[in-house]
Amino acid sequence: TLKEEGTVSYSSPSNIALVKYWGKRENQIPANPSISFTLAACVTKTSVQYKKKAKKSEEFSFDLFFEGEAKEEFKPKINTFLKRIEVYLPFLKEYHFVINTSNSFPHSSGIASSASGMSALALCFMEMERTFLKNLSEEHFNRKVSFLSRLGSGSACRSIEGPLVQWGETASIEGSSNLFGIKYPYKVHEVFNNFHDTILLVDKGEKQVSSTVGHELMHGHPFAAQRFDQAHTNLEKLKSVLTDGSLDTFINIVESEALTLHAMMMTSNPYFILMKPNTLSIINAIWKFRQESNTHVCFTLDAGANVHVLYPENEKDIVFPFIKEKLVPFCQNGQYICDRIGLGAKK
């Protein structure tokens, strides 16, 4: 039976891909498999107050507040998301929602909030479903939330669990699916425990090209087929690395994936560049330091100019001072976020 009213809330993290998702088919089906570290500090907190309407209406009805302020401009995106998930959550039009959402990271920092934001919202709606259907197993719950999150933003399906989530059907990962992310099913070497991700905010401006357009441009891209094959190969290679902890190979795969993502942007038509001069300065400084220090610091990139600096816990006393001294000066207003590998969404 459906409750008349109530409130559900969740905190859901962002994630950073090691093997990148870039290119998709209808219904947010990825063109290639990907895998990510779930983050811990970059989260979206969302609460949804629901109240049953006198009569089911033709439209979705909701109010939306972002960091305490009414946000009309975010509503179309939410409306599209609701339309896509309604077949799987048929109660949505029977309720009025008051959605309150906020991010732990600075507003318009260039940190993509779609993964944490869409997954937090999907979690709230699934929690409603759970109060209606009592006997939902944890596994079924996570799977369906990931499935729904995917319909909001592809990479959001990798934010529900942690520390590593894989999405997209591929031969080397048992149970992999195009429809939802799965908690990485194999044993992971302890060197990845507590892995750090210091996010350098190089450019906080609005991106010139959205990831929706970027994915689109992989259709008819001259290197698409090779790229999609490469993602399968890299994922398979990464599988051994995650077991045996060989950080040199880890670095090679992760940095190559980041540069390949941006190479796809540069070789699409129209072509575009999301890196900034400071992105390259940071990459070069990391390479130089890595050689000199014998550490295993490396970088990865999202669809933007910011740099994610990855390093193991046992090297933090050497790497973090280097980041502060040599890399932070390349950040806009000296801004950076200390994050690390995390365990997924929380109530």
Ligand code: PMV
């Ligand atoms: O989830 P979307 O559609 O915003 O795509 C994001 C894709 C990348 O962040 C660039 C890569 C990834 O796998 O997360």
